Each structure stands twice: as structure tokens, then as C-alpha cells.
Amino acid sequence: MSAAPGRPKQARTVAREGEGTPVSAAPATAGKTPQSLAGRLRQQHNLLVGALLTLLLIGAACLSLVWTPWSAFEIDMAAKLQGPTRQHWLGTDPFGRDVASLLLMGARNSILVGVIAVSIGLLLGTAAGLLAAARRGWVEELVMRLADFTFAFPAILSAIMLTAVFGAGIVNAIIAIGIFNIPTFARISRASARQIWAREYVLAARACGKGPWRITLDHVLPNIASVLIVQATIQFALAILAEAALSYLGLGTQPPQPSWGRMLAEAQTLLYQAPLLAVFPGVAIAMAVLGLNLLGDGLRDLLDPKLTRKR
Numbered sequence: 001m002s003a004a005p006g007r008p009k010q011a012r013t014v015a016r017e018g019e020g021t022p023v024s025a026a027p028a029t030a031g032k033t034p035q036s037l038a039g040r041l042r043q044q045h046n047l048l049v050g051a052l053l054t055l056l057l058i059g060a061a062c063l064s065l066v067w068t069p070w071s072a073f074e075i076d077m078a079a080k081l082q083g084p085t086r087q088h089w090l091g092t093d094p095f096g097r098d099v100a101s102l103l104l105m106g107a108r109n110s111i112l113v114g115v116i117a118v119s120i121g122l123l124l125g126t127a128a129g130l131l132a133a134a135r136r137g138w139v140e141e142l143v144m145r146l147a148d149f150t151f152a153f154p155a156i157l158s159a160i161m162l163t164a165v166f167g168a169g170i171v172n173a174i175i176a177i178g179i180f181n182i183p184t185f186a187r188i189s190r191a192s193a194r195q196i197w198a199r200e201y202v203l204a205a206r207a208c209g210k211g212p213w214r215i216t217l218d219h220v221l222p223n224i225a226s227v228l229i230v231q232a233t234i235q236f237a238l239a240i241l242a243e244a245a246l247s248y249l250g251l252g253t254q255p256p257q258p259s260w261g262r263m264l265a266e267a268q269t270l271l272y273q274a275p276l277l278a279v280f281p282g283v284a285i286a287m288a289v290l291g292l293n294l295l296g297d298g299l300r301d302l303l304d305p306k307l308t309r310k311r
Contacts, residue, residue, distance in 0.1 A: 040302060041302070044298045044301055044302055045298075046294045046295075046297045046298040046301070047294070047295060047297075047298020047299060047301070047302060048298070049291070049294050050290075050291050050292065050293070050294030050295030050296070050297070050298050051291075051295055051298070052291070053287055053288070053290060053291025053292075053294070053295075054288075054291045054292055054295050056287075056291070057107055057110075057111065057287075057288045057291060057292075058111065060103070060104050060107040060108075061104075061107040061108040061110075061111045063104060064101075064104035064105050064107065064108045065108065068098075068100075068101040068104050068105065069088070069089060069098055069100050069101050070088070070097070070098035070100075070101045071098075071101065072097060072098070072101040072102050072104075072105040072256075072258050073097075073256050074096075074097060074098075075095045075096055075097060076092070076095075076096030076097075077095065077096050078096065079092050079096040080092055080093070080094050080095060080096040081093070081094060081270070081273060081274045081277075083274075083276065084276075088100070090103070090276070090280055091274070091276055091277070093263070093266065093267075093277060094266060094270065099263075099276075099277065099280055101258075102258040102263060103258075103260070103263075103280060103281065103284055105257075105258040106258045106259050106260040106263065106281065106284070107260075107284070107288075109170070109243075109253050109257060109258065109259055110240045110243055110244070110259075110260060110288065111240075113170065113173060113174055113177065113239060113240070113243040113252075113253075114236045114239040114240050114243070115236075116174050116178065117174050117177035117178040117181060117239045117242075117243075118178075118181060118232050118235050118236050118239055119178075120174075120175075120178030120179070120181065120182070121178055121179075121180070121181020121182045121184060121185050121235060122181070122185055122228065122232055122235075124182045124185075124186075125181060125182040125183065125184060125185025125186040125188075125189065126185050126186070126189045126228060128143050128146075128147070128182070128186040128189075128190075129143070129185065129186040129187065129188065129189030129190035129191075129193060130189055130190070130193055130216050130220065130221065131143060132144060132186070132190045133189070133190050133193035133194050133197060133216075133220070134193070134197075134212040134213070134215075134216050134220075135212070140190070143186060143190070144186075144187075144190070146183075147182070147183035147186045147187055148183070150179065150180070150182060150183040151183050153179075153180070154180060155176050155177045155179075155180040155242045155246070156176075156242070156245060156246060156249070156251075158175075158176035158179055158180060159172060159173055159176035159177075159246050159251045159252070160251065162175060162176055163251050168250060168251050168252075168254060169254055170252060170253045170254065170257070172251070173242075173243060173246045173247075173251060173252040173253070176246075177239050177242050177243065177246075180242075181235050181239070184231070184235060185228070185231065185232075185235075188227060188228070188231050189224060189227075189228065192223075192224040192227045193216070193220045193224055196219065196220045196223050196224060197215075197220065201219065202215055202219050202220070205218070205219060226299075226303035226304070229299060229303070230296050230299045230300045230303065231296075233292055233295050233296035233299060234292070234293060234296040236292050237288070237289045237292035237293050237296070240285070240288050240289060240292070241285065241289050243259070243261065244259070244260050244261035244264070244285050245261060246261065247259040247260070247261030247262045247265070248261035248262065248264055248265045249261075249265075250262075250265070260281040260284055260285050261281075261285075263277070263280075263281040264278055264281050264282060264285075267281070
């Protein structure tokens, strides 16, 4: 019985001793303040390098709209297979065309294919994924099985089938790559949307009488936008790589339009005579894909709140 009155006194003593050390008495997480956006950007080296490489790609494509060192369609057989000179900075190809001009024009075609193909997959795939997450049941099962069926036909195989029916061309390559992107976005949007549908604020919105489509537009889509942006960046890189592969096989961009993939195909028989003809388009493809992949990884680290809290 005598020990009980002593406990409050001991507690008060500890409290008075703790008054002089407010920093140690505070929780360990109280001193942590969320980093600003500029501070997080400085830590994202992948994002900065990827953004720089992507800007170079976009800058080359924009530059080709207004200026190229030479016309990409001008043939000069007297100047064929020349090395880098003052007139032709990166040399000439077997038809005497300027390689630097071909690379600039090829960047424009690669971006064109990537933008349209990724937009097809993003719009149709996201719509299908949101529909599956909102309706559930047989609708969700049907959408997912269609996505699995589409995955059975890669972009190159789809392009071969379209070429056999409609002929080779950049339009068929865009359609093939776009169709291949649809199930990717459908699966990602459906999985992300299902997590949002389980949140408390969505349940509260349903209790207030909001319909599934209103909830999808007001709550689900804005909260999965960052995931879709990151995936679109990665699919953009894959679209550029797929376009180069299709053009290499003769199924993509057709002459006389320049293409990095077809430049590689034309250079494969001249590796001993003019090895730089294969180096320049190969480096261009590698840098474009690397830049977009690094940009996607950096955006994921920047926009993912879980990764931000871990830091």
C-alpha cells in the first residue's frame, strides 16, 4: 500500500527530468520533414539522365522538321560510303545519302510510331481495365481472358499477319504495336483500380449514392494516373524497339522514308566496308530506349508514395 503513492511522485520526477531534454523525449520520426519536389528530383539520377536522353531524342525529331544537313531523300552515288567529313558529318550510306540527316528523320518516325501506338494501348487498355474493375463478375473475366488471348500475338507476329493481308507499311506496324499494348495497360489499370476500389473514401462515395462510373472518373482514374504515366513511358521505349525490329525485317517504315531499323538492315552487308553505318543507328536506338527506360524508372520512384516514405 505504501508503494502506490510513490508511483505518481516517480512519474513526476521523470517528467521534470525530461523537460530539459525535449529533443530526446520527442518521437524519432517527429524530426523528419517531407522533402520538397526539387529535393527529390535532385536525388533521382535515373530520372535526370533519362529526361536528358529523351529531350535529345525529341529535340532531334523537332529539328528534322525545320532543318537537316542534307535532304534525306537526295541520292548521290558519287559520294556513297564516305566516312565522316566536313560535308557529311557522319558519312554517307550506299546510296550517297547523308547519314546524319537519315538519323534525324528516323528519330521523327520513331516518335510518331511510339506516340500513336502507345496512345492506342493507353486509351483502349485503360478503358477495358477500368471497366473490369468497376463491373467485376463476368465482365472482368471476359476482359482478362481477351487480354490473355491478345498476349499470344506479339507485335512482330501481328505485323506479319497484317502484312500478309494488307501489305507492309508503317500504318500496319503502328496497329500491330498498339494492339500489343492494349492488354498491358488493361492488366495494370485493372489491378491498380481494384486497390483503389477497396479504399475507405471510395466506400464512402458509394454510400453517398455515387455510381460506379462517377467513382471511376472522380476517384479511381486520378489515383492511378501516375502508374499509367510510368507504364506509358516504358511502353514508349518498347514501341521504338519494336518499330526498329519491324523495319529491320522490312515490315515497318518503307522506303524512301528513313528508319533506324532499316538503316541497320542496309548496313549488315557492309560491316567490313563501312562499319560505322551500323554503329550510328544502333547507338541511336540504344540511347533512345535507355533514356525512356531510365525516365520511367525515375518517374516511378518519384511518384510512388511508398518508395518516397522509405526514403
